[in-house]
Amino acid sequence: MKELSSYVGTDLPSFEVNSVDPQKMKTMAALLRDPYPVHWDRKANEVLGIGDNVINQGPLNLSYVANMLMQWQGPTCIKRLKAKFLKPVFDNDVVMAGGKVLEVLDESSSRILCEIWLMRENEIVLSGEAEIILTN
Amino acid sequence: MIISEEEILALRGYKFPGGVRKIEHWENWLLTDCTTAEQLPDELVHPIALFHVPIQGSGLSISELFSLGQVNGAGSVGLDGYDWEYFHPLKENIPYRCQGEIIDVERIETDNGRIYDRFVFSIDLSTERGLLVARVTNYWRLWRKR
Numbered sequence: 001m002k003e004l005s006s007y008v009g010t011d012l013p014s015f016e017v018n019s020v021d022p023q024k025m026k027t028m029a030a031l032l033r034d035p036y037p038v039h040w041d042r043k044a045n046e047v048l049g050i051g052d053n054v055i056n057q058g059p060l061n062l063s064y065v066a067n068m069l070m071q072w073q074g075p076t077c078i079k080r081l082k083a084k085f086l087k088p089v090f091d092n093d094v095v096m097a098g099g100k101v102l103e104v105l106d107e108s109s110s111r112i113l114c115e116i117w118l119m120r121e122n123e124i125v126l127s128g129e130a131e132i133i134l135t136n
Numbered sequence: 137m138i139i140s141e142e143e144i145l146a147l148r149g150y151k152f153p154g155g156v157r158k159i160e161h162w163e164n165w166l167l168t169d170c171t172t173a174e175q176l177p178d179e180l181v182h183p184i185a186l187f188h189v190p191i192q193g194s195g196l197s198i199s200e201l202f203s204l205g206q207v208n209g210a211g212s213v214g215l216d217g218y219d220w221e222y223f224h225p226l227k228e229n230i231p232y233r234c235q236g237e238i239i240d241v242e243r244i245e246t247d248n249g250r251i252y253d254r255f256v257f258s259i260d261l262s263t264e265r266g267l268l269v270a271r272v273t274n275y276w277r278l279w280r281k282r
Contacts, residue, residue: 017172024170031167032188035199037210044210058215059187063171066183075176076225078183084217128217 004104004134007112012099015068020056022091028057056089061126065116068097074135079111083128087120095120099130110134138280139206141243144253147204150238152259156231157193159185164228181226186272187218189226190259193234204238205255205278216254216275224269232261232269239273243280251281 025039037044038055045053062083069078089095099116110133118126159181168175168182176182181189191198207213226232236259245251258273 021172024172027166028170031163031170033192033197033199034188035202036213041210048211058218059184060170062218063173063182063184067171067173070173070176070183075178075180079222081183081218081220081222085215 004107004110004112007101007134008103010101012068012101012114012116013072015064015071015097017064017093017095020060020089020091020093020095022054024060025054025056025091028060032057032059050088050090053090056091056093058085061085061089061095061118064095064097065099065118065126065128065130068099069114069116069130069132072136073132077132077135078130079133080131081116081128082130083116083126085126087123087125089118089120089125093120095125102129105131138251139253144205144243144278145241147238147241147255150204152234152236152257153195154233154235155193155195156233156264157189158231159189159226159228161228179228181228183220183222183226185226186220186222186261186270187274189232190234190236190261190270190272193232193261194236194259195234201257205253205276207278211282212279214252214277214279216277218275219273221271222269223271224267226261226269231264233264234259234261236260236272249281250279253278253280 029039099114102113105111114130116130117124164181238257240256242254255276261270
């Protein structure tokens with residue numbers, strides 16, 4: 001494994017969702033037992049002024065970031081996720097999860113801190129930090 | 137009629153009933169599929185399960201949380217953020233004991249006159265032997281005047 005400090009400033013390999021799928025929002029709503037209609041009822045959303053759209057669940061937005069981290073360092077690498085939800089993500093949006101290594105938190109356990117984000121075109125819709133264990 | 141500030145602040149310290157929750161394979165499979173990821177190996181649960189599993193495991197539903205906060209309908213709830221800690225990987229078919237409470241509530245009026253309640257709750261997941269596996273803290277916005 002490389003020197004841990006050499007990771008600082010490294011961009012994480014991105015994870016792209018080519019089109020946010022409204023069918024997955026419906027499945028997710030059922031799994032979560034989420035009664036909030038913004039995820040599945042286009043008519044209910046008319047009052048929100050978002051046109052004929054449904055809004056992706058916040059956990060799904062964060063899941064794309066989790067997928068990016070696991071794709072990079074394996075399925076058990078995530079130790080902490082802190083996220084702020086800045087903008088809604090709609091059905092059929094194209095979003096890309098990305099990140100950058102900020103610092104080494106603990107040399108002995110290879111624990112590092114990363115800045116994380118989810119982008120739609122040039123707009124950040126979710127931002128935060130992740131603590132992960134380097135395994136590769 | 138907006139819920140009074142006194143009434144909403146009284147929710148601070150409200151303890152959830154608590155309970156035990158397992159994540160079955162079918163549920164994890166569908167959850168992972170929703171995230172567009174490949175299925176994980178070794179019965180590992182997708183990390184995003186830390187949204188609904190702690191809520192349901194602590195004896196509540198999202199509906200009941202909405203009722204506690206006295207919100208309903210499109211646009212009444214927003215997500216501010218999450219802080220989720222993973223002390224051990226989550227696995228399918230393990231019974232996790234879930235215990236949580238509302239740790240903070242604050243009424244906030246924005247510069248342009250909008251009013252919301254910042255609603256914060258935290259839930260611990262432990263094995264039946266008491267090993268702390270994960271802790272979630274969720275920050276919601278309950279809109280009162282938009």
